[in-house]
Amino acid sequence: MTEDLQELLFALCAAPGTPGDESEAARRAAWELSDCGETEIDRMGNVICRMGNQTAQQQILLDAHLDQVGLIVTRIETNGFLRVDRCGGTDRRVLPGSPVTVFGKEPLTGIVCCMPPHLTEGGEDKVESVDRMAIDLGLSTEEAQELVSPGDRVLVRAPQKRLLGTRITSPALDDRAGCAALIRCAQLLRNQTLSCGLTILLSSREEAGGQGAQTGAYSLEPTEAIAVDVSFAAQPGVDPAKCGKLGGGPMIGMAPILNRPMTNRLLELAKEHEIPYSMEIMGGETGTNADEIAVSRTGVPTAMVSIPLRYMHTPVEVIDTQDVAYTARLLAEYVKGVD
Structure with a gap:
């Protein structure tokens, strides 16, 4: 213990x-x-x-x-990107650009896609619904389909840290x-x-x-x-x-x-x-x-x-x-x- x-x-x-x-x-x-x-x-x-x-x-x-709270894979698109939805009440505001772990056949590192602010014409002030977001694993469609299945879970990666005094973040x-x-x-x-x-x-x-x-x-x-x-x-x-x-x-x-x-x-x-x-x-x-x-x-x-x-x-x-x-x-x- x-x-x-x-x-x-x-x-x-x-x-x-x-x-x-x-x-x-x-x-x-x-x-x-x-x-x-x-x-x-x-x-x-x-x-x-x-x-x-x-x-x-x-x-x-x-x-x-x-x-x-986390995310759940809903489908794999033809370009290898993963579509996801909420699994619990994940705050969508923190997702774009975040590194994630996809728990497929093995843990995989990905990034939640985000548009460059230069291309959004003010859209940087808007956050899309989670079911419109995608995850980039850097894999081809075939590679993604081999390692990931719909229903696999996803967690945002963040470090565990001791803060000042007796406070922690995780x-x-x-x-x-x-x-x-x-x-x-x-x-x-x-x-x-x-x-x-x-x-x-x-x-x-x-x-x-x-x-x-x-x-x-x-x-x-x-x-x-x-x-x-x-x-x-x-x-x-x-x-x-x-x-x-x-x-x-x-x-x-x-x-x-x-x-x-x-x-x-x-x-x-x-x-x-x-x-x-x-x-x-x-x-x-x-x-x-x-x-x-x-x-x-x-x-x-x-x-x-x-x-x-x-x-x-x-x-x-x-x-x-x-x-x-x-x-x-x-x-x-x-x-x-x-x-």
């Missing part, structure tokens, strides 16, 4: 895992959890780790989604940061005697609809759950009232679909253990796996905790690793207090 938090985050983010094709990311995450409890990968590609007293009346589910921090928080929570609890059952669910397909969390929650039948995702961190142009602060701790969600007593307990624990936090107030659903989990079977009381993140759905997402550590501590304290 990887104990250093930054190394853990980089290892998780380096494993490719677009929606419906999370196997490599799942294997890495399952290995990280394997020393904490009985760990498996289910038929939906979810990673499941069981800890604590699995026969107890109270069964806690902690969820974070495993998949990342692709896939949405939501490998949440996965890292749950793995660190499991590490904090692995030598504890828990009176409740605890299940870590690193779920598939969130970026395509949350099917992994939906089926996972249905099969695991938790008595309560906490979903961990990322949310918007303060940056220029973002209303401070609608975002968290890097290094300011987890964002504790408050929404009609979430369970108010669980939310209040998280707030109490944050204050009691001097864990910095902020509130994230939403007027309806949360847009996270919490929405699917809360309505599983006859209903699951569900809370939500988010890690502040900048530049969501781009290959240069930024977090503060302190917020991951704070989130893990808050969740561990919550689990320890459940009888």
Whole structure:
């Protein structure tokens, strides 16, 4: 298991895992959890780790989604260029001119085509839809057809970097940061005697609809759950009232679909253990796996905790690793207090 938090985050983010094709990311995450409890990968590609007293009346589910946004190959054109579409909510504004890896029979390096500004007559201010973009592999039609098939996945390439202090940038921090928080929570609890059952669910397909969390929650039948995702961190142009602060701790969600007593307990624990936090107030659903989990079977009381993140759905997402550590501590304290 990887104990250093930054190394853990980089290892998780380096494993490719677009929606419906999370196997490599799942294997890495399952290995990280394997020393904490009985760990498996289910038929939906979810990673499941069981800890604590699995026969107890109270069964806690902690969820974070495993998949990342990317692209999917739709066809190979007669000139060897690949046509693609979104696989999850990739931000199309960052795609033109970006280097990518195409996961065909072998990983291939390509470039998302872009028009020279000299030829666009003002079109440089416009971004075409993703299904109108193409990828240049530098291959002939025959070579491309030999190595690539429709349905193959594509990820934008970007370096993983340590920034100043405890901040890092990497692709896939949405939501490998949440996965890292749950793995660190499991590490904090692995030598504890828990009176409740605890299940870590690193779920598939969130970026395509949350099917992994939906089926996972249905099969695991938790008595309560906490979903961990990322949310918007303060940056220029973002209303401070609608975002968290890097290094300011987890964002504790408050929404009609979430369970108010669980939310209040998280707030109490944050204050009691001097864990910095902020509130994230939403007027309806949360847009996270919490929405699917809360309505599983006859209903699951569900809370939500988010890690502040900048530049969501781009290959240069930024977090503060302190917020991951704070989130893990808050969740561990919550689990320890459940009888």
